Amino acid sequence: MASQHPPKRRKLSNEAFPKLRDAEVQKLRELPVWEARQAVLEGICSNQVYVIVGETGSGKTTQIPKFLHQSRFKKDKIICTQPRRVAAIANATRVAKEMGCKLGGLVGYAVRFDDASTPETKIRYVTDGLLLREAVADPLLQQYKVIIVDEAHERTLDTDALLGLLKRMQRVRKDDFHIVLMSATLDAGKYASFFPGAKVGLVQGRQHTVQVMYTKQAQESYLDAALTTVLQIHAREPVGDILAFLTGQEEIDALCNLVRSRGLHTKGADGQEKLHPVAIYAALPAEQQAQVFETAPLGTRKVIFATNIAETALTIPGLRYVVDTGVVKQRSYQSRAGVDLLAVVPISKAQARQRSGRAGREAPGKTFRLYTEAEFEKLEATTTPEILRVNLASAVLQLKALGIPDVRAFDFVDPPPLPALMARLPVDPRYAKILLAAAGSGCAEDAAAIVAMASVEQVFISGRTEQQRQASMQARQRFRRPQGDHITALAVLRAFLATGKGKRGEWCAQNCISGRAMQRCHRIFDQLCGLLQAMKLPLERLGDNQDPEPLQRALTCGLFLHAARRQPDGTYKVIGTGQEVSIHPSSVLSGSKPDCIVFNELVFTRRNYARTMCSIQIPWLTELVPSYFTKHIAR
Ligand code: CDP
Ligand code: MG
Numbered sequence: 001m002a003s004q005h006p007p008k009r010r011k012l013s014n015e016a017f018p019k020l021r022d023a024e025v026q027k028l029r030e031l032p033v034w035e036a037r038q039a040v041l042e043g044i045c046s047n048q049v050y051v052i053v054g055e056t057g058s059g060k061t062t063q064i065p066k067f068l069h070q071s072r073f074k075k076d077k078i079i080c081t082q083p084r085r086v087a088a089i090a091n092a093t094r095v096a097k098e099m100g101c102k103l104g105g106l107v108g109y110a111v112r113f114d115d116a117s118t119p120e121t122k123i124r125y126v127t128d129g130l131l132l133r134e135a136v137a138d139p140l141l142q143q144y145k146v147i148i149v150d151e152a153h154e155r156t157l158d159t160d161a162l163l164g165l166l167k168r169m170q171r172v173r174k175d176d177f178h179i180v181l182m183s184a185t186l187d188a189g190k191y192a193s194f195f196p197g198a199k200v201g202l203v204q205g206r207q208h209t210v211q212v213m214y215t216k217q218a219q220e221s222y223l224d225a226a227l228t229t230v231l232q233i234h235a236r237e238p239v240g241d242i243l244a245f246l247t248g249q250e251e252i253d254a255l256c257n258l259v260r261s262r263g264l265h266t267k268g269a270d271g272q273e274k275l276h277p278v279a280i281y282a283a284l285p286a287e288q289q290a291q292v293f294e295t296a297p298l299g300t301r302k303v304i305f306a307t308n309i310a311e312t313a314l315t316i317p318g319l320r321y322v323v324d325t326g327v328v329k330q331r332s333y334q335s336r337a338g339v340d341l342l343a344v345v346p347i348s349k350a351q352a353r354q355r356s357g358r359a360g361r362e363a364p365g366k367t368f369r370l371y372t373e374a375e376f377e378k379l380e381a382t383t384t385p386e387i388l389r390v391n392l393a394s395a396v397l398q399l400k401a402l403g404i405p406d407v408r409a410f411d412f413v414d415p416p417p418l419p420a421l422m423a424r425l426p427v428d429p430r431y432a433k434i435l436l437a438a439a440g441s442g443c444a445e446d447a448a449a450i451v452a453m454a455s456v457e458q459v460f461i462s463g464r465t466e467q468q469r470q471a472s473m474q475a476r477q478r479f480r481r482p483q484g485d486h487i488t489a490l491a492v493l494r495a496f497l498a499t500g501k502g503k504r505g506e507w508c509a510q511n512c513i514s515g516r517a518m519q520r521c522h523r524i525f526d527q528l529c530g531l532l533q534a535m536k537l538p539l540e541r542l543g544d545n546q547d548p549e550p551l552q553r554a555l556t557c558g559l560f561l562h563a564a565r566r567q568p569d570g571t572y573k574v575i576g577t578g579q580e581v582s583i584h585p586s587s588v589l590s591g592s593k594p595d596c597i598v599f600n601e602l603v604f605t606r607r608n609y610a611r612t613m614c615s616i617q618i619p620w621l622t623e624l625v626p627s628y629f630t631k632h633i634a635r
Pocket of ligand 1: 031054055056057058059060061062063090091094293312314315316317
């Protein structure tokens with residue numbers, strides 16, 4: 001199904017990157033993989049499955065596909081997967097630059113809804129999810145001679161599903177092709193034994209010593225501790241940039257703003273005038289993402305506030321100091337509660353070591369762990385693979401779409417506990433259900449808009465100054481719909497689409513809305529509409545002044561596991577499970593407190609917050625999902 005609607009081709013610039021200067025070429029040649037170049041090439045050529053283990057920053061992602069292209073595989077297609085779209089884009093851009101070609105020419109990338117590659121592309125960076133979808137059309141991935149699964153240690157769900165498929169492919173495909181797994185950690189034995197005949201090769205990194213410091217007492221707030229530590233490093237430590245690990249966009253933006261205001265007055269130990277804060281997280285627009293790789297303006301010290309994306313996926317030069325809060329935001333499925341929790345949880349020891357390692361790439365460094373040594377000792381040794389902790393519905397759907405009827409018999413590195421599920425739309429089953437329900441009541445197009453808006457993280461830009469924040473609040477207020485966040489999001493997308501193409505940039509700026517997020521959303525919306533049409537479903541929309549009740553009902557059908565009812569004290573309880581939740585302050589419903597809501601997800605910070613919600617009427621639940629609610633409402 002997905003293959004009938006390939007991602008939109010992006011308009012590619014015809015400009016090639018200028019050739020690298022000699023000094024830059026020299027620097028590349030100093031990367032550890034260059035020393036191991038011959039061994040790496042031989043390892044890949046003489047084994048069908050080859051596992052390469054090497055420290056982050058040793059050059060695996062950017063150099064190895066290039067080595068292959070420059071040797072035996074010049075005419076062949078090489079594909080390299082990344083668990084995150086940011087990494088696919090950043091690495092493709094970097095390699096195109098190193099090779100002096102244009103992006104989308106010899107080197108390109110493709111991520112969901114954004115394709116910057118052409119038939120000429122020989123080195124293609126993609127997300128592992130995208131390669132999974134390509135496998136729908138071509139289960140043997142015939143067009144690729146070398147398939148590189150990068151960041152295999154991250155064990156994302158898509159990576160794991162891909163590994164299972166590759167193993168099947170290894171049995172069936174008889175031509176000369178090569179599977180390469182790349183990992184930054186040493187637990188490679190596990191994948192190696194998963195693939196019959198696989199060999200492991202080590203790239204010896206040059207790691208400098210990193211001094212690890214712990215706090216004496218447990219910290220009450222890791223955010224306060226992180227800010228204080230960053231300012232202290234700046235005031236006391238010699239030259240070198242700082243990388244601080246936080247858990248998400250809101251925290252990162254907040255600390256960047258704080259440093260921007262307070263850092264101005266702190267003189268650095270080496271006479272730097274001020275700190276130069278930079279943010280990096282998955283939802284950040286590409287232009288801003290590029291800033292983490294740039295050197296800080298003269299006389300400043302760069303401090304990067306990052307999510308775990310900077311652990312291994314992106315290699316950032318110039319770092320000497322790491323601030324490790326010891327936490328990460330992770331999605332996990334609570335089958336007992338029936339909800340997906342996005343929770344801030346302690347990292348594993350392996351992650352803590354990866355974070356520390358970031359400080360010692362170029363010179364000796366220091367890591368400030370914002371937790372005690374005793375707390376470190378209590379951490380799990382490694383992170384649980386995603387496949388063992390999330391709602392497996394989408395993975396199961398993908399596998400079914402790939403023509404694997406019995407997912408239970410599928411070969412996984414770590415076999416998951418499997419629910420039995422089916423659907424025909426390549427979206428989360430909850431969203432598929434919303435779309436189908438809406439199609440039955442004349443508002444599928446609106447539902448597609450809502451699902452598209454739910455797929456992009458942040459549409460409103462909060463702004464840096466008080467004045468910008470005011471403007472942003474006012475803009476949100478203009479679009480606010482009393483039924484909740486979904487219907488509000490629909491109003492935003494409708495207004496965007498009603499604006500003439502040439503005026504959309506200006507419209508976004510006026511309304512404090514991210515133009516990039518809206519463009520992405522627009523592309524997803526178009527694709528969803530295409531899919532619905534291909535399924536011969538009526539693509540209809542409600543009139544501008546029509547009551548959105550059919551949509552609220554459709555949302556109820558899809559999100560019923562996340563239906564919550566207001567309690568006399570003003571908090572909410574999830575109906576099926578009795579779990580207590582509060583309305584997230586970012587919701588348009590945070591002031592109005594309707595009797596009953598359905599919500600997209602639960603965010604766990606200091607309390608359980610429901611996020612992105614819609615008000616509904618209690619009788620709809622038994623009417624629309626009787627099998628589930630007759631039991632729970634009666635209770
Ligand atoms: O994959 P691995 O972690 O082994 O290394 P890499 O990502 O290929 O990075 C190799 C070198 O390229 C690093 O030293 C980075 O500083 C540099 N690099 C960069 O400057 N900009 C990028 N977008 C990616 C890598
Ligand atoms: Mg890499």
